[in-house]
Amino acid sequence: MKNLKNIFTVLLVTLVAFNCSNDDDAAVAGPTGPSGPDFTGVYTQQDQMGRPAVNTVFVSSGSKDMFNTTVPSNQNAAFQSMFEANLTGLSPAYANPGDANALGLDAATFTGLLATDVLNVSLDGTTTFYDGTNVLTGRTLADDVITVELLLIFGGEDFSENPTLSNDNVDANDKAFSTSFPYLASPW
Numbered sequence: 150m151k152n153l154k155n156i157f158t159v160l161l162v163t164l165v166a167f168n169c170s171n172d173d174d175a176a177v178a179g180p181t182g183p184s185g186p187d188f189t190g191v192y193t194q195q196d197q198m199g200r201p202a203v204n205t206v207f208v209s210s211g212s213k214d215m216f217n218t219t220v221p222s223n224q225n226a227a228f229q230s231m232f233e234a235n236l237t238g239l240s241p242a243y244a245n246p247g248d249a250n251a252l253g254l255d256a257a258t259f260t261g262l263l264a265t266d267v268l269n270v271s272l273d274g275t276t277t278f279y280d281g282t283n284v285l286t287g288r289t290l291a292d293d294v295i296t297v298e299l300l301l302i303f304g305g306e307d308f309s310e311n312p313t314l315s316n317d318n319v320d321a322n323d324k325a326f327s328t329s330f331p332y333l334a335s336p337w
Contacts, residue, residue, distance in 0.1 A: 194218055199267040200285075201294050206239070206302075207232040207263060216266075225264045232260035240314075242305040250301045251308050252284060259301070290326050290333070295319070 196217045198204055208216045209231055219227055233256050237243045243256045250259055262285075269285050270276060276287030279297040288294060295317045303314040324334035 197221070197266050200263065200298070202298055203263050204266055207235045207260070209235065221265050221267045224266060225261055227264075229257075229261050229264040232264045233257055236260050236302065240302050240311075242303050242310045249306055251304060251306060252301065253306075291322070293317075293320065 194217065196204075199221070204213075204216060208228065212228070212231065216224070216228060236259070237256050242248060242250065247255065249255045252259070254262065268288060271283070271286035274286060275283045276289060277283050278285065278288045278292040278294050296315075296319075299317060300308050300315045303311040305311070308315065322334060324337060326332050326334050
């Protein structure tokens with residue numbers, strides 16, 4: 150949660166700094182520099198993190214660059230078997246054929262969902278990573294994303310398996326979120 154806050158803070162500071170000028174002697178006639186960011190050119194995707202920790206944990210180290218530059222619609226076909234092998238090798242909750250997580254997903258189905266590393270967002274319902282009813286329908290700042298992922302990976306069918314592996318024990322942000330846009334906690 151703290152890293153997410155830091156990323157948003159850096160982004161906000163960058164946007165503000167881009168629009169600020171230290172030139173007190175600028176001509177009154179109007180701006181002489183660029184009027185906004187320049188998005189012309191060729192861009193290459195370098196990293197993906199639709200679901201935090203998924204890429205980090207389930208993509209084997211030699212395949213990170215390939216995963217990060219693969220279009221999400223092609224990720225499942227290219228990486229699901231790697232995700233499944235890494236999940237079953239990592240989690241005792243999937244040690245037996247037919248084992249499932251609390252969503253009722255066996256290893257193959259669950260890793261098929263995870264291998265397409267995008268953040269799903271519900272356009273007409275509750276937006277949350279997990280609230281007990283709604284699952285992977287988006288994400289709010291206060292969602293405990295890592296604990297939810299740990300529960301789905303290690304918690305078994307009812308979240309009771311492997312309790313020492315199923316919680317990151319970070320239950321709140323270090324500062325309260327704001328009630329107004331951009332909703333991030335104030336810098337410390």
